[in-house]
Every structure is written in C-alpha cells, then in structure tokens.
Amino acid sequence: MAAAADVRTRDWYIDKFVQLVVFIGGISAIVFILGIFVFIAKEGFGFILHNLKFKEFFLSPYWDPTIQPYEYGILALILGTVSVTGLAMVVSIPFSLGAAIYIGEFAQGKTREILKISVEFLAAIPSVVWGFIGLKIFNPLIIELFDVPVGLNILNAGVILGLMAAPIMVSIAEDALKAVPDSYREAAEAMGATRWQVIYRVVLPAAKNGLLGAVLLGVGRGFGETMAVLMATGHSINIPTSIFSSVRTLTATVAAELGETVVGSPHYQALFTIGILLFLIAFFINLTADLIVRGIRKG
Structure with missing residues (x-):
C-alpha cells in the first residue's frame, strides 16, 4: 500500500x-x-x-532623414509596400488555392505526399536566396520580356513574394478543406453533383472562413518580408505608377538604414516608429486571420 x-x-x-x-x-x-x-x-x-508631424509622416512621399532639412515622409514607402504585397497576393492566391484544392481533393497516395513536400520545401528556402533569384534570374528576364530599363521593380518583387507566401497559404487552406465533413461531399454526390460541383458549391463555401484566414496570413507574410523585397524592388523611393516602377518598402527601409544611424538620433527613432507601425499592422492582420479561422467573424 x-x-x-x-x-x-x-x-x-x-x-x-x-x-x-x-x-x-x-x-x-x-x-x-x-x-x-x-x-x-x-x-x-x-x-x-x-518630432512626429502626422501629416508629413503619413502623407508626404519624401523620405530624407540624412540632409537638413530632414524629411520623414513614409507615404511612398507605404504605397511601395502595399503595391508589392498586393501583386504578391494576385500571384499567390490562385496558385495557393488551386494547389490546396488539388492536394486536398484530387491527389492520392504518393502524388499527394510529393506535392506536400514540394510546397513545404518552398517555405524552407531562405529569403536571401529568393532575393538572389529575383536579382539574377527575374531581373534580366523582365528586362528582356517587357523591354524595360530595369527589372528590379514591383513585378519582380511581387512574383518572388507571392511564391514565398504560397506555402503557408496552401497549408492553411488545405487544413480548412480537410475540416469540411465528408458527409457534405457524400450528400452532394448522392444528389448527382459532379466532382467539381461538389468542390465549388459545397466544399469551398463551407471552408470559406479558413480560406480567408489563409489569405490574410499570406498578406501578413508579405508585409513582414524584408531581405527578398530589399533585393528585388530596386530600393528606390518612388510613388508607384505601374508594375515596372522601382519602389522601396517599409521593412527594407528599416533593414537598410538602421545599421548606419546614430543610436538615439531622430533618424534612429523614426525607423523604430516605422517598426511600431509594422508591428501594429502585422498584429491586426494576424488577429483578424485567427478570428476568421476560428469562425468568430463571418464574411
């Protein structure tokens, strides 16, 4: 005992x-x-x-914190970030949802395993390698195909960032499709629906919260990327006018300039203020995605 x-x-x-x-x-x-x-x-x-002047900081396109009079406008940086991320989602969403549907609904056995491993391998590629791909492969390719003077632009960075965001979107989207009960599919098939009709009219609407969450997580991944967009965008402060414009993003600005500023200077503090903005954006995006995945928010 x-x-x-x-x-x-x-x-x-x-x-x-x-x-x-x-x-x-x-x-x-x-x-x-x-x-x-x-x-x-x-x-x-x-x-x-x-030092913060709200109108200048958010609405001025001029960022020059090194020569007096100092200018701390991040409008061009915000538009550069939004344009690159937006194009990345245009590239990534169809690819990711299509891959998730095929892996989750059509692929079988070894084919499914090989595809899942291949998609996960994309996530394992370091961002600096993606940057080199944009710099050495996409840059001359864009120049040749579109007859533009520089291939480091929104198109280059958008394609690179779309491929980088795809793995997490495919993974979340596939989980959302798997969460749809098999009884939904069986009931639709019993009514004479084809395979694609089952997916389009039953599975996708039932998984819409998870799919929206996957898209938002991809957006968050795009906003937070640094090294690849630093190398692929041209890193030029411009208001984007087309997909061939060279731009600079918020994250790339912090990465490029933080190591060269005097600690405690207004320039140093302005870069951390950009960091605060990025933190709040990323927090909001990820929180929204989490709420949607949980089904707390509808839409």
Whole structure:
C-alpha cells in the first residue's frame, strides 16, 4: 500500500511539473510579444513625442532623414509596400488555392505526399536566396520580356513574394478543406453533383472562413518580408505608377538604414516608429486571420 501511495504521489508531482512546463511555454509567447513591442515602442517614443508631424509622416512621399532639412515622409514607402504585397497576393492566391484544392481533393497516395513536400520545401528556402533569384534570374528576364530599363521593380518583387507566401497559404487552406465533413461531399454526390460541383458549391463555401484566414496570413507574410523585397524592388523611393516602377518598402527601409544611424538620433527613432507601425499592422492582420479561422467573424 505504501509503495502504491508513493507511486501516486510521484505521478502527481510529475503531472504538476508537466502542467507548469506547458503553462510556461504557452505564456512565454505572450511575454515575448509584449517584450518586443515594449522595446520597439521605447525606442520610437521620443520621435512620436517630439518630432512626429502626422501629416508629413503619413502623407508626404519624401523620405530624407540624412540632409537638413530632414524629411520623414513614409507615404511612398507605404504605397511601395502595399503595391508589392498586393501583386504578391494576385500571384499567390490562385496558385495557393488551386494547389490546396488539388492536394486536398484530387491527389492520392504518393502524388499527394510529393506535392506536400514540394510546397513545404518552398517555405524552407531562405529569403536571401529568393532575393538572389529575383536579382539574377527575374531581373534580366523582365528586362528582356517587357523591354524595360530595369527589372528590379514591383513585378519582380511581387512574383518572388507571392511564391514565398504560397506555402503557408496552401497549408492553411488545405487544413480548412480537410475540416469540411465528408458527409457534405457524400450528400452532394448522392444528389448527382459532379466532382467539381461538389468542390465549388459545397466544399469551398463551407471552408470559406479558413480560406480567408489563409489569405490574410499570406498578406501578413508579405508585409513582414524584408531581405527578398530589399533585393528585388530596386530600393528606390518612388510613388508607384505601374508594375515596372522601382519602389522601396517599409521593412527594407528599416533593414537598410538602421545599421548606419546614430543610436538615439531622430533618424534612429523614426525607423523604430516605422517598426511600431509594422508591428501594429502585422498584429491586426494576424488577429483578424485567427478570428476568421476560428469562425468568430463571418464574411
């Protein structure tokens, strides 16, 4: 009896220890996110208090924080980010949803496994490698095909970013399609629906929340990318007028300039203010995607 009691006591302590480890692991993500935001906010707070002019910062296309009079306008950077991300979604959404539908609804056996591995392999490619692909392959290709002087532009970065965002979108979209009960498919087939009619009229509407969540996660991936767009966009501060315009994104600006600024200077603080803006955008996008995936929001 004593031995059995000792075993139960030991199991109780092990159970409590595992619960504590799991709790710490779960809460640590929240702590890390709050810590990152506090650090970014602390570094950018001085600029927000003393140097931020809302109209100039958000509505001026002129960014020149190195020569007096200093200009801290991020409109061109915002439009560059939005244009690259928007084109990336135009490229990525059809590819990702098509791949998810084929993998989840049509592919069987080894074909499905090979396709899933291939899609996941795209996610394993470092962003700097994608940047080199845009710089060395897409750049001359765009120049030759479209007869433009420079191939480092929105089109180049949009295609690269679309391929980079595709894996996470395919993965989430496939999970959403798998979550649709088989009884829905069986009922539609029993009514005489073809395979495509089952997918188009039954499966896709039933999985719409998960599919929207996948798209939003892809958008978040696009907004947060740095190195590939730094190398593929031309890194030129312009208001985009076409897909062949060279632009600069918010993330690329922070990456390119932060290492060359004086710590604590207005330029340094302005870059952290851009970081705050990016953090809030990414947080909003990911929160919205999470709510949609959970089915809390409809639409």
